[in-house]
Ligand SMILES: Nc1nc2c(ncn2[C@@H]2O[C@H](COP(=O)(O)OP(=O)(O)OP(=O)(O)O)[C@@H](O)[C@H]2O)c(=O)[nH]1
């Protein structure tokens with residue numbers, strides 16, 4: 358006969374007494390129900406505590422600022438610093454963006470020179486024209502007409518690149534610059550943009566990755582036959598000739614078109630970029646321009662030090678006017694904001710509204726962010742960005758006081774201008790914050806990895822310290 362298990366003492370203790378009366382039963386059931394309720398409550402508390410502890414270990418950082426202020430470039434700098442191998446692997450994907458940036462710059466030049474008026478020609482050629490004729494379109498010099506003909510294949514390349522970079526259902530992005538006859542104001546060069554989640558990268562990575570191929574400094578081993586790259590190679594000499602042509606430079610100067618300072622400018626690197634084995638360098642990736650529409654979130658985990666295990670979420674939003682309204686939902690639960698104000702833009706207007714000065718727009722946005730009640734406990738970090746361009750502009754003789762009367766007769770140099778901007782932005786911060794908070798202001802050129810990495814490390818430390826301090830206060 359098999360041995361019988363000893364009786365379960367717990368089972369025996371929990372079993373209702375044999376001689377239990379009806380009243381005792383009601384009382385017992387009520388006590389059991391209460392015990393279950395308390396136990397359930399404890400479970401819930403533990404669960405909530407665990408989620409909140411987990412939540413406290415997620416640091417949220419939001420990037421704000423007008424379009425072209427440098428938000429996505431700052432995000433790329435974070436990626437390079439904290440997930441370097443993923444950043445390196447993705448560099449090759451930026452080649453198409455850079456190709457498109459090049460093709461668009463060339464198109465801008467060709468559209469501009471083909472729209473030249475007689476009065477804009479050098480004095481000798483224009484002197485015989487009457488007043489009326491001087492507003493008529495001038496003939497392109499023969500050598501430029503030839504170059505323009507030879508660069509026609511780039512139009513096809515532009516459509517190919519748009520198809521590659523923009524999801525098929527993104528109709529708006531494929532509205533390319535439409536030529537509207539004589540009226541230069543009716544030309545629309547819609548910018549190419551990327552939707553949230555960087556699906557363009559996903560799609561391209563899928564197409565271009567060759568598993569197991571070694572990667573090295575200049576090339577990634579991921580290059581495949583690329584029609585656009587081939588076309589750029591074939592057009593390289595003509596593109597260089599066009600960009601360096603004296604007539605072209607003269608027209609660009611007269612029209613105050615400073616292409617060198619515009620986003621996605623690569624015309625001084627054509628020889629390198631048009632070569633067959635071209636793979637973008639880190640710097641190229643920072644200089645490339647791809648407008649953000651919607652929201653991109655980048656997550657990474659700190660691997661070392663006291664922050665080990667902390668997850669960081671950096672949220673990059675689109676900065677154009679129509680998208681500013683979409684920022685608010687991201688204000689909830691954010692630890693810090695990096696606000697980018699391109700202080701070089703004092704002499705520029707918004708792409709989306711030519712009547713609005715870019716600097717003024719940045720100041721108004723900064724004021725709105727500082728005074729927002731939802732953000733009163735959030736650390737605000739200000740990047741007064743594009744200092745490299747500001748420096749070049751001031752050195753080229755553009756006077757800040759012409760655009761900012763309050764600058765007065767101060768010396769027109771970088772140092773003075775930076776101090777001036779710092780005092781303006783910190784004043785707004787002080788006056789408009791709902792409660793006092795520290796001003797964290799930096800002068801940046803976020804395309805420059807060497808200066809930006811130190812700044813990002815300081816910002817990271819400050820944000821982390823504040824995050825831990827708030828978490829402690831909460832616990
Ligand atoms: N020279 C220079 N160029 C910069 C600097 N910061 C950003 N850029 C360039 O300016 C362009 C626009 O930068 P983005 O980071 O795309 O701007 P954004 O704020 O994300 O713009 P949206 O996505 O439209 O909201 C890119 O081509 C960058 O390379 C800077 O400090 N100096």
Ligand SMILES: [Mg+2]
Nearest residue numbers: 428429648649
């Ligand atoms: Mg962006």
